[in-house]
Amino acid sequence: EVQLLESGGGLVQPGGSLRLSCAASGFTLSSYGVSWVRQAPGKGLDWVSVISASGGSTYYADSVKGRFTISRDNSKNTLYLQMNSLRAEDTAVYYCAKRAAVGPYYFDYWGQGTLVTVSS
Amino acid sequence: EIVLTQSPGTLSLSPGERATLSCRASQSVSSSYLAWYQQKPGQAPRLLIYGASSRATGIPDRFSGSGSGTDFTLTISRLEPEDFAVYYCQQYGSSQYTFGQGTKLEIK
Numbered sequence: 114e115v116q117l118l119e120s121g122g123g124l125v126q127p128g129g130s131l132r133l134s135c136a137a138s139g140f141t142l143s144s145y146g147v148s149w150v151r152q153a154p155g156k157g158l159d160w161v162s163v164i165s166a167s168g169g170s171t172y173y174a175d176s177v178k179g180r181f182t183i184s185r186d187n188s189k190n191t192l193y194l195q196m197n198s199l200r201a202e203d204t205a206v207y208y209c210a211k212r213a214a215v216g217p218y219y220f221d222y223w224g225q226g227t228l229v230t231v232s233s
Numbered sequence: 234e235i236v237l238t239q240s241p242g243t244l245s246l247s248p249g250e251r252a253t254l255s256c257r258a259s260q261s262v263s264s265s266y267l268a269w270y271q272q273k274p275g276q277a278p279r280l281l282i283y284g285a286s287s288r289a290t291g292i293p294d295r296f297s298g299s300g301s302g303t304d305f306t307l308t309i310s311r312l313e314p315e316d317f318a319v320y321y322c323q324q325y326g327s328s329q330y331t332f333g334q335g336t337k338l339e340i341k
Contacts, residue, residue, distance in 0.1 A: 146329065148276075158270075158321055160274065160330040172328040175234075208277055215283055218325035219268035221290075223277035 115139040115222045117209050120195035122227030129199050129231070135192040135209030135224055143167075146212040148193050148220060150230075152206035159205070162194065163212075177203075199231045235259055235317045237322050237333035252309040254336045256322035266325040269298055269307045272335075273318045280302040281320075282307060314340075 121133040130147040135147070149161040161171045162183040171183050192209050208230050210220035234257040246252055256267075264285035268277040277295040282298035285305055295310040309315040309316055317340050 128322075139340055142258075150332075157335045158272075158323075158332040160332065163328070163330070170328075174329070210278075213280065213283060213289075215287070216265070219283045219323065220268045220278075221280050223279075225277055 115211070117211065117222055118226035119207060119224045119227040122229045123206065125199055126233050127200060127231055130195070130197045131199065131229060131231065133196065133207055133209075133227060133229070134176075135194075136143045137190045137192070137203070137211070140170055140211070142185065142190040142192070145214075145215055147185065147192045148210045148212070149181075149183060149192075150208045150210050150220070150223075151203075152208070152226070153202075153205040161207070171199040196229070199229075201231050203229060204231045205229060234329065235262060235324055235326055235331055237324060237331055239320075239322060239333035239336045241336060242334075243337045243339060245339050246258070246312055248312050248314055250312050252307075252312055252316070252338055254307040254309075254320050254338070256300075256305040256333050258303045258305075258324060262305075262324045262326065264301050264305075265307050267300070268322045268323045269296075270323060271316075271318050272321065278321065294335045309338075312338075 116138045118137045136209040180198045184193045206226040208226045211222040213219045213221035240255045267285040269282040272278040286298045
């Protein structure tokens, strides 16, 4: 069974840093690109970043470019999101999502999310 | 950046009725790059439709997708109680993904 399990969320002050992890099981992470998607409380889905299967290509939403870094350790079947210079507007549930087997344009498996709260 | 606008914002219907949800793009989107998701409270999104009209694994055939260019539609032919949720369209382009703001399907 494919599973994605996020961790690392919590309360952080504005300007602070946090590192999220997403542990994959039930499939070979190295075969798929993976994304982070966030959802502010009561709001819609907001794509954050994607990393290719090999890790050689990364892309970011303009809102996080230069502050967030996506990475992966295929030997550990784990995805990461390093978040620096955090702002109140980064407060959200962060989901990791696997690119679909039917095509890299959508996401077929999602984790349950980890909540990041940026507040003083 | 392509903007996806979903309508209506909220749709109130009864079980057994037909639901039609719209997703309009600010510029043309390849049908291959258009997907729909369902999200229930406290849960992660679930892929329903990909490639504008193909059902994902395990999705009942009462869900169907259609459209091309800038106008896409998700249709639920006969609403079941478990279908009341928020629905999002999503597109891919230029190595970026964007989501619509969502349509809440609520029980009338």
